[in-house]
Amino acid sequence: MKNVLKCALAVSFFVASITNAQETITQEKVVEELVGEDGIPTEVDVTTGTEMTLEETTSLEPEIKETEIVKEVEKEVEAIEMDAEAIKEVEEKEQKEAEKKIEKAEKKAKKAEKEIKKAEKEAKKKEKLAKAISGKKKAIAKSEKQIGKLESKLAKGKAKGSLSPVDIEKINEKIAKAKSSILKDKSKLTKLIKKQ
Numbered sequence: 001m002k003n004v005l006k007c008a009l010a011v012s013f014f015v016a017s018i019t020n021a022q023e024t025i026t027q028e029k030v031v032e033e034l035v036g037e038d039g040i041p042t043e044v045d046v047t048t049g050t051e052m053t054l055e056e057t058t059s060l061e062p063e064i065k066e067t068e069i070v071k072e073v074e075k076e077v078e079a080i081e082m083d084a085e086a087i088k089e090v091e092e093k094e095q096k097e098a099e100k101k102i103e104k105a106e107k108k109a110k111k112a113e114k115e116i117k118k119a120e121k122e123a124k125k126k127e128k129l130a131k132a133i134s135g136k137k138k139a140i141a142k143s144e145k146q147i148g149k150l151e152s153k154l155a156k157g158k159a160k161g162s163l164s165p166v167d168i169e170k171i172n173e174k175i176a177k178a179k180s181s182i183l184k185d186k187s188k189l190t191k192l193i194k195k196q
Contacts, residue, residue, distance in 0.1 A: 129196055136189040143182045150175050 154171045157163030163171075 126196070129192060133189065133192045133196070136185050136192065140182055140185045140189065143178045143185065147175055147178045147182075150178070 150171050154163070154168065154175075157167065157171075
């Protein structure tokens with residue numbers, strides 16, 4: 001940025017010099033060398049048609065030097081302008097490269113974030129599966145415990161003779177129902193274990 005400011009300052013200085021030099025160029029006189037009537041060489045200003053002596057023509061030499069200086073200044077200005085353009089191009093390239101790096105970093109961050117979310121989702125899924133497996137195991141154990149209680153109640157009732165045939169039938173139905181629920185839970189449990 002400092003180089004650009006320096007270049008801009010130098011360009012403005014040289015532009016001012018060029019305008020001054022151009023004014024002197026427009027004032028420069030075009031002369032032809034002639035020999036006068038008295039034998040003294042004189043020069044005629046072609047632009048105005050006036051005669052000039054040798055002394056007057058030597059005063060034109062600084063103006064010619066000034067035009068050469070102006071040309072040199074113009075060349076320097078062009079060189080500085082080219083340098084400024086090159087600096088701009090380099091800065092633009094650096095900026096584009098920085099933007100590309102930022103975009104790549106953002107893409108990597110998004111990808112990492114997606115992977116984290118995916119891992120969290122997998123963990124939740126495994127946790128849910130583990131809970132379902134433990135729930136089915138508990139349900140099977142509860143049903144087996146219930147069957148054991150019903151069978152002991154049925155055996156005690158038959159031994160005492162306190163159960164009616166209707167009561168015996170109801171207890172047998174509850175036992176059958178509990179056994180069928182155990183079979184269903186066991187098949188579901190095997191499916192859940194396969195998923196794991």
